[in-house]
Amino acid sequence: xxIGFIGLGIMGRPMAKNLIKAGYKLAVYDKYAKFDDIVALGxxxxxxxxxxxxxxxxxxxxxxxxxxxxxxxLGSDGVxxxxxxxxxxxDMSSIAPAASREVGEALKARGAAFxxxxxxxxxxxxxxxxxxIMVGGDQKSxxxxxxxxxxxxxxxxxxxxxxxxxVTKLANQIVVALNIAAxxxxxxxxxxAGVDPVKVFDAIKGGLAGSTVMNAKVPMILDGNFKPGxxxxxxxxxxxxxxxxxHALNVPVPLTAAVMETLQALTVDGLAxxxxxxxxxxxxxxxxxxxxx
Amino acid sequence: xxIGFIGLGIMGRPMAKNLIKAGYKLAVYDKYAKFDDIVALGxxxxxxxxxxxxxxxxxxxxxxxxxxxxxxxLGSDGVxxxxxxxxxxxDMSSIAPAASREVGEALKARGAAFxxxxxxxxxxxxxxxxxxIMVGGDQKSxxxxxxxxxxxxxxxxxxxxxxxxxVTKLANQIVVALNIAAxxxxxxxxxxAGVDPVKVFDAIKGGLAGSTVMNAKVPMILDGNFKPGxxxxxxxxxxxxxxxxxHALNVPVPLTAAVMETLQALTVDGLAxxxxxxxxxxxxxxxxxxxxx
Numbered sequence: 001x002x003i004g005f006i007g008l009g010i011m012g013r014p015m016a017k018n019l020i021k022a023g024y025k026l027a028v029y030d031k032y033a034k035f036d037d038i039v040a041l042g043x044x045x046x047x048x049x050x051x052x053x054x055x056x057x058x059x060x061x062x063x064x065x066x067x068x069x070x071x072x073x074l075g076s077d078g079v080x081x082x083x084x085x086x087x088x089x090x091d092m093s094s095i096a097p098a099a100s101r102e103v104g105e106a107l108k109a110r111g112a113a114f115x116x117x118x119x120x121x122x123x124x125x126x127x128x129x130x131x132x133i134m135v136g137g138d139q140k141s142x143x144x145x146x147x148x149x150x151x152x153x154x155x156x157x158x159x160x161x162x163x164x165x166x167v168t169k170l171a172n173q174i175v176v177a178l179n180i181a182a183x184x185x186x187x188x189x190x191x192x193a194g195v196d197p198v199k200v201f202d203a204i205k206g207g208l209a210g211s212t213v214m215n216a217k218v219p220m221i222l223d224g225n226f227k228p229g230x231x232x233x234x235x236x237x238x239x240x241x242x243x244x245x246x247h248a249l250n251v252p253v254p255l256t257a258a259v260m261e262t263l264q265a266l267t268v269d270g271l272a273x274x275x276x277x278x279x280x281x282x283x284x285x286x287x288x289x290x291x292x293x
Numbered sequence: 294x295x296i297g298f299i300g301l302g303i304m305g306r307p308m309a310k311n312l313i314k315a316g317y318k319l320a321v322y323d324k325y326a327k328f329d330d331i332v333a334l335g336x337x338x339x340x341x342x343x344x345x346x347x348x349x350x351x352x353x354x355x356x357x358x359x360x361x362x363x364x365x366x367l368g369s370d371g372v373x374x375x376x377x378x379x380x381x382x383x384d385m386s387s388i389a390p391a392a393s394r395e396v397g398e399a400l401k402a403r404g405a406a407f408x409x410x411x412x413x414x415x416x417x418x419x420x421x422x423x424x425x426i427m428v429g430g431d432q433k434s435x436x437x438x439x440x441x442x443x444x445x446x447x448x449x450x451x452x453x454x455x456x457x458x459x460v461t462k463l464a465n466q467i468v469v470a471l472n473i474a475a476x477x478x479x480x481x482x483x484x485x486a487g488v489d490p491v492k493v494f495d496a497i498k499g500g501l502a503g504s505t506v507m508n509a510k511v512p513m514i515l516d517g518n519f520k521p522g523x524x525x526x527x528x529x530x531x532x533x534x535x536x537x538x539x540h541a542l543n544v545p546v547p548l549t550a551a552v553m554e555t556l557q558a559l560t561v562d563g564l565a566x567x568x569x570x571x572x573x574x575x576x577x578x579x580x581x582x583x584x585x586x
Contacts (some may be wrong), residue, residue, distance in 0.1 A: 002352060012316075028553030029532050040383060053513070068363065068392045070493075076300070076567060078302065089336060097486060118298060120376045120497070120500045120501065120502075121359035121500065121501075128380075132496065132497070132499065132500045134496045134497075135408065143502050155496070155499060155500075157492065157496040159488055159492040159493060160487070160488045160489060160492060161487075164492075167482070167483050167486040167487075167488045167493075168483065168488060168492070168493050168496050170479075170480070170482065170483075171479035171480065171483045171493050171497060171498065171502075172497045172501070172502045173480045173498075173502075174475065174478055174479040175472075175475045175497070175504075175507070176502050176546070177503050177505060178471060178472070178475035178478070179468075179471070179472055179502070180472065181548050182468045182471035182472055182475070182548070183468055183551050184467075185465040185471070185546045185547075185548055186464035187391050187464065187544075188321070188463070188544060189460070189462045189463065189467065189535070189538065189542070189544050190460050190461065190463075192542045192543075192544045193390060193456075193457075193460040193538065193542060194454075194457075194460075195452055195453045195457045195460045195461060195464075196327060196452070196453060199450065199451075199452040199457075199461070199530050200452060200460075200461050200464050201466075202450060203425065203427045203448070203450040203452050204413070204425070204427075204461060204464060204465040204468070205447075206379060206425065206503070207413045207414065207425045207465065208414075208465070208469050208506060208509065209413075209464075209465045209466075209469050209472070209505070209506075210504065210505040211468075211469035211472060211499050211503065211505065211506070211507075212500070212502070212503040212504065213502075213504070214468070215509075216501065223360060238357060242482070245482065245486065246482050249485045249580075250485075250580070251480070251481060251482050251485045251576075251579075251580045252579045252580065253478045253481075253482060253576075254478075255471070255474050255475070255478055255551060255552070256478050257549055258548060258551065259548070262374060269394055277557060277575075280296055283378060283545070285544075285546075286544075286545045287542075287544045287545065289541070293481065
């Protein structure tokens with residue numbers, strides 16, 4: 001199986017490296033980023049997205065958002081111009097489910113299969129090959145690609161038809177954003193009430209209030225350390241896709257909309273590149289107190 | 294050490310039983326509930342809250358909310374009328390921190406000590422003696438009472454001065470309510486988008502979106518089982534105390550206020566006695582879909 005890998009940014013780069021390390025014959029391409037280091041590891045390359053598709057059986061894309069995926073696959077000199085029947089395109093970007101379905105239908109018209117397979121876990125887990133990968137698409141293509149995806153992730157789950165991977169990712173991002181907002185409101189209130197936040201953390205983390213977000217983010221908040229991790233601006237993108245999807249389906253998500261406004265306020269305050277745990281900064285600013293050790 | 298135990302409801306009853314089982318000499322009293330079964334286990338009794346205080350060295354109260362605690366301790370024939378210097382009152386009810394401080398100051402004026410020691414874990418953990426107990430008060434009283442509290446809870450933490458136990462409990466309840474709302478928005482959106490919620494659960498529970506709430510409540514939601522657990526009406530009480538505390542301290546908690554309105558809507562729909570995971574019912578009704586297996 002020959003694999004073409006398009007998109008060599010913070011996430012795509014270590015994911016491609018893990019495929020090379022696993023012995024896959026890889027061709028890499030990025031219209032905008034440099035990728036000499038990946039070629040130096042033994043990867044082939046190509047001169048366009050179209051050529052990547054023409055020269056490989058499987059084409060993986062890892063790009064920032066829906067417009068970039070649509071440009072790389074459906075645009076001029078795009079994947080769709082080089083594709084042919086029997087090939088499989090796997091988009092591992094986190095994009096709007098509606099965009100996944102649009103791309104999937106266009107590829108199906110050329111006889112190619114499509115999987116949307118967004119990931120969760122960020123750069124550290126991309127490097128370690130331990131991402132959680134949520135896949136939408138047909139069972140046959142999933143079975144074919146599963147061994148490849150398992151080189152990049154420790155959890156690879158087929159969740160439904162095309163678009164379902166990104167729906168699942170949006171559900172994930174809603175929960176994460178709201179769980180960060182939850183600990184933010186709780187800890188800012190406790191701090192303003194004069195209770196040591198370290199003791200609050202110790203007292204409640206083992207009970208029903210416990211969460212992976214609490215364990216991962218409260219220590220960062222207590223240290224005033226907002227180094228990403230996962231950047232606020234990426235969470236803005238994901239929640240915009242969640243709100244667009246919810247509105248298209250007439251699903252009211254009032255708390256998601258509210259936390260999106262919180263993220264927008266952080267952007268105004270120059271925190272777009274900070275970790276999303278900076279949500280607490282919004283509340284700290286309002287209450288004029290910091291939740292610190 | 295002789296212990297008087299006031300308040301023999303759903304929580305107080307098993308907590309008192311655990312103290313008797315541990316060999317403590319207990320006197321029990323409840324102005325409103327029957328408690329013949331506890332006396333049958335060997336407990337002494339009294340004719341009023343005042344008498345409980347007069348006849349015992351430690352007085353524990355376990356009552357529904359601030360007004361009940363203020364009535365039992367500060368009211369006519371109350372604990373304060375029977376108290377004397379050197380005794381310790383431990384209120385294990387979940388009440389407003391301001392009420393804890395008011396009661397604590399009144400008792401201090403009589404030379405008695407006070408701890409606020411609300412619990413988390415509900416009836417099952419009260420029965421098992423594995424509650425999480427968050428204590429506010431002085432170190433000396435805490436050290437004296439710790440062996441007693443450890444008969445009722447598996448985690449007993451001194452978090453700060455009087456009132457701090459209840460501040461910590463409110464922080465806990467804010468996080469729990471918002472984490473339930475988070476999974477509700479996420480899973481209703483995923484279900485409306487046509488993705489199997491069981492697969493969404495399997496795909497995201499192990500990642501950053503994972504939480505004790507997700508593990509405990511999503512299976513109940515998938516089964517349509519809203520048997521408490523923790524009743525919605527009790528969470529209304531706790532969030533009212535959280536909002537009162539936040540407003541008194543000028544701490545904006547917009548998402549807590551929003552989830553409180555959700556709980557109010559459940560009350561209108563006759564779900565006050567349902568488990569608080571019924572928050573999902575609010576979203577299901579709005580989106581006209583159920584998140585079920």
